[in-house]
Amino acid sequence: MSDGTKLEAMSTRATIAAEVEQIAKEQNKRLAPLADDLILLDSGLDSLCFAILVARLEQRLGFDPFSAAEDVYFPVTFGDFVRFYDEARQ
Amino acid sequence: MSEVFLWDVDRKAALSGLITGTYLGGEREALSGRSVLIATQGQLATALALIELDGVVRRFVICPSDVPAAQLPSIIATAEIDGIVSDRAIPGLGELVRGPCIAPSRDPEPSAGEPADRFATEWVLLTSGTTGTPKLVVHTLEALTGAFAGRAQPLAGVVWATFYDIRRYGGLQIFLRAVTGPTSLVLSNLEESPSDHLNRLAQCGVTHISGTPTHWRRAIMNPAAKVFQPQYVRLSGEIADQAILDGLKALWPHAKVGHAYASTEAGVGFEVVDGREGFSASLLDAAHGELRMKLEDGSLHIRSDRVASRYLGEAAPALASADGFVDTGDMIERIEDRCYFRGRRGGIINVGGSKVHPEEVEAVINRHPKVRMSLVSAQKSPFTGAIVVAKVVLNGSAAAADPAAVAQTESEIRQLCQQHLARHKIPALMRFVSSLHVTGAGKLARGHA
Numbered sequence: 001m002s003d004g005t006k007l008e009a010m011s012t013r014a015t016i017a018a019e020v021e022q023i024a025k026e027q028n029k030r031l032a033p034l035a036d037d038l039i040l041l042d043s044g045l046d047s048l049c050f051a052i053l054v055a056r057l058e059q060r061l062g063f064d065p066f067s068a069a070e071d072v073y074f075p076v077t078f079g080d081f082v083r084f085y086d087e088a089r090q
Numbered sequence: 091m092s093e094v095f096l097w098d099v100d101r102k103a104a105l106s107g108l109i110t111g112t113y114l115g116g117e118r119e120a121l122s123g124r125s126v127l128i129a130t131q132g133q134l135a136t137a138l139a140l141i142e143l144d145g146v147v148r149r150f151v152i153c154p155s156d157v158p159a160a161q162l163p164s165i166i167a168t169a170e171i172d173g174i175v176s177d178r179a180i181p182g183l184g185e186l187v188r189g190p191c192i193a194p195s196r197d198p199e200p201s202a203g204e205p206a207d208r209f210a211t212e213w214v215l216l217t218s219g220t221t222g223t224p225k226l227v228v229h230t231l232e233a234l235t236g237a238f239a240g241r242a243q244p245l246a247g248v249v250w251a252t253f254y255d256i257r258r259y260g261g262l263q264i265f266l267r268a269v270t271g272p273t274s275l276v277l278s279n280l281e282e283s284p285s286d287h288l289n290r291l292a293q294c295g296v297t298h299i300s301g302t303p304t305h306w307r308r309a310i311m312n313p314a315a316k317v318f319q320p321q322y323v324r325l326s327g328e329i330a331d332q333a334i335l336d337g338l339k340a341l342w343p344h345a346k347v348g349h350a351y352a353s354t355e356a357g358v359g360f361e362v363v364d365g366r367e368g369f370s371a372s373l374l375d376a377a378h379g380e381l382r383m384k385l386e387d388g389s390l391h392i393r394s395d396r397v398a399s400r401y402l403g404e405a406a407p408a409l410a411s412a413d414g415f416v417d418t419g420d421m422i423e424r425i426e427d428r429c430y431f432r433g434r435r436g437g438i439i440n441v442g443g444s445k446v447h448p449e450e451v452e453a454v455i456n457r458h459p460k461v462r463m464s465l466v467s468a469q470k471s472p473f474t475g476a477i478v479v480a481k482v483v484l485n486g487s488a489a490a491a492d493p494a495a496v497a498q499t500e501s502e503i504r505q506l507c508q509q510h511l512a513r514h515k516i517p518a519l520m521r522f523v524s525s526l527h528v529t530g531a532g533k534l535a536r537g538h539a
Contacts, residue, residue, distance in 0.1 A: 026504065026508070026516075027513060047442060047473045047474055048441070048442060048473070048474055048477075048513065048514055050473045051441075051442070051471040051472075051473035051474040051477045051518065052477060052518040054471065054472065054473065055469060055471065055477055055479070055518045055519050056518065056519060059519055066472040067470070067472060
């Protein structure tokens with residue numbers, strides 16, 4: 001894989017997916033398949049799960065795009081969520 | 091009775107030396123009837139000054155050495171200080187106070203005898219909040235000694251020690267128990283290593299010893315703890331969870347382990363000696379001598395003859411309600427016939443509208459055998475306002491383990507939390523750290539007052 005940007009994007013996605021699966025397991029949540037068009041509200045995760053997810057991602061990636069953002073923004077789909085982190089990372 | 095000593099690291103003082111001698115030179119008389127700030131570097135000099143000046147001065151303010159110099163001007167103004175006993179080099183102190191400034195001597199000198207005038211000295215303690223200026227809490231000697239005055243004479247051979255600074259309420263209690271006993275007392279010293287201190291406790295033959303749960307968690311993990319064999323171990327000042335009570339009992343099966351409830355304002359409340367965390371709800375239901383306790387909005391309220399008199403200062407709030415109860419701010423949950431401490435009212439974390447006391451989460455984490463101590467706090471969250479996070483100190487061998495073993499421990503702690511805590515109380519993050527900051531009062535430093 002020669003495209004460095006693509007590699008980074010994939011690793012962000014993989015990181016997020018791994019954390020989401022771990023949290024769903026800990027919280028006994030039935031998780032929908034993590035497709036890009038999955039609506040987050042239908043994912044099976046509740047607001048506490050997302051709070052945990054953002055905190056763990058901050059610990060792992062070193063940043064929290066939600067608190068860094070100037071505008072209040074909440075991603076709608078899983079794909080939006082990954083893109084939000086990807087854009088903050090660049 | 092054999093000679094009774096106050097022991098510091100490099101010297102000891104015999105109480106009998108104060109019968110005919112003084113550590114305040116020929117100047118003690120100059121302090122008669124004054125409001126005196128006692129701000130010495132070490133605890134022993136303060137201990138001796140307290141004994142010498144009770145009844146001689148109108149008021150003394152007992153100032154621990156960790157009180158920042160920047161806070162002294164307001165303390166001096168509020169307490170109308172017009173005399174000082176200090177061996178510390180505090181710039182500008184002399185200009186703030188009109189009156190004698192006495193540096194205590196290392197050895198007793200012959201005394202000219204007691205000053206003629208006697209005063210009912212006000213004993214003023216500083217609260218140990220982690221933020222803001224301390225409050226000045228006025229006690230009488232009667233209130234301070236109310237938990238033990240008039241009790242049976244101490245058994246021969248009792249030697250007290252405390253991890254507390256005797257200039258804080260918890261330590262002052264032990265100091266007063268010792269000198270009114272009288273029994274010898276071993277003082278702690280900031281410049282001494284924990285191992286050296288434990289060895290000194292053994293060498294001095296300490297039988298009775300007190301400290302906060304944080305003091306004890308640090309002590310029992312130290313191999314040197316095994317060198318001494320206390321008969322009585324006392325915890326106070328923070329919530330004594332089952333893990334630390336069991337840990338102490340395992341280390342010293344023959345010792346009596348008791349946890350006491352006390353605060354600077356409410357005084358000594360009660361002691362629990364059945365080996366279990368919390369206390370019997372019968373204490374709430376019935377009168378026990380002077381002691382009355384009740385719960386209001388979950389907070390423990392106490393009235394007794396050990397309660398402090400008032401706060402000093404014109405703008406100071408009332409210390410007790412009109413009917414004499416002190417609101418301790420310590421939150422209690424009653425489950426059938428037992429009451430459990432859940433934490434401080436000001437320390438509650440709000441996770442999406444659900445409340446969490448950091449201390450109840452710490453108590454669960456601390457049950458894991460590899461955990462030495464833990465600190466739970468809030469982290470801001472865009473989704474729930476706050477989430478719960480934990481810093482965890484593992485014990486010696488576990489702390490040195492490889493990352494895979496630490497990850498396994500984290501997973502075990504998480505399982506323990508899932509068994510015992512509602513999901514919003516389980517730490518979202520756990521950080522493994524080598525130590526936690528402890529305040530001068532021997533308590534875990536928390537972000538709130």
